[in-house]
Amino acid sequence: MQLKIKVLGYLLFSSFGFVVLGAIAKLYNWENANFVLEFGLLVSVMTWIAFVYDINQLKINKRLFWIISILMFPTFAMPYYLLKREELLKANH
Numbered sequence: 587m588q589l590k591i592k593v594l595g596y597l598l599f600s601s602f603g604f605v606v607l608g609a610i611a612k613l614y615n616w617e618n619a620n621f622v623l624e625f626g627l628l629v630s631v632m633t634w635i636a637f638v639y640d641i642n643q644l645k646i647n648k649r650l651f652w653i654i655s656i657l658m659f660p661t662f663a664m665p666y667y668l669l670k671r672e673e674l675l676k677a678n679h
Contacts, residue, residue: 589640591671595618597636598664630660637664646674 608623616622634656641652655663 588643589636591668594633594636594640594671595668597629598668601633602625602661603618604629633664634660637667641667644675644678646678 604622604626606626608619608626610623611619637656641649641656645659646652652663654665656667
């Protein structure tokens with residue numbers, strides 16, 4: 587089953603948004619700051635799993651490179667993967 591690029595995009599930007607909101611909440615000592623930050627981190631982990639699953643399902647070239655990049659540098663590798671995903675699919679077929 588191939589994940590849609592919109593689903594990956596929503597996961598990616600919502601995880602970044604919740605983590606940033608949680609960090610700001612911690613800085614300003616908001617009441618529910620821990621919950622927001624933990625929820626953001628949970629969504630981030632779900633995003634990592636979704637991206638690794640997508641890369642594994644598509645069987646693109648240099649799969650190991652993409653998986654390691656996403657696990658080590660998610661802030662840069664995930665948006666770049668979303669931009670290059672269609673090109674990687676075309677190159678594989």
